[in-house]
Amino acid sequence: MAIEVHPSIFTHPGPWLRRNYVKPNNLTVRATASVLGVTGVQMNNLLSGRAALSADMAMRIEKAFGLAASTPHLLALGYAGLLRLTRLSL
Template sequence: MEMYNPAHPGEILGEEILKPLGISITKAAELLKVSRKTLSKVVNGRGAITAEMALRLEKVFNNPSASTWLAIQNDYDLWHLKQEDLNVTPYRSDAA
């Protein structure tokens, strides 16, 4: 089953973690030991969750795991890439 336009992981971070805990981007950035600008870009969908950020999120908020954050980012990136024409030619063996 093809996923339809998955949420950016930053949206999930903002809506499912920060908002329910009542934590501002500024406070979360302090806890994560990253700049407010870096975290704001992620939460606002203009930055990706890197492996380092995923591990920081896991260590600060416990759940979801770093692997889950990376899977969410990967699903988001892959879906968006699939919407583009990569202009590649499939390989066909001459032996066939």
């Protein structure tokens, strides 16, 4: 018997980044995008949980916020977010 996990327990890295880095630093989506060198649309999609965390974006976050791209928590969030997006698209 397989254990079913409710999708709500998977935390996408975007909302987590918004709560822990964007809002505490009083940044807007546009300002965060500018700091990371990406478009506002890309940043909004990530922070809204509509886009997966790529390795490139993880490296940009590392440079901007000092959060190591290899941080297990960030990697796990990125993987969980990617799984969730994949499940929703099936």
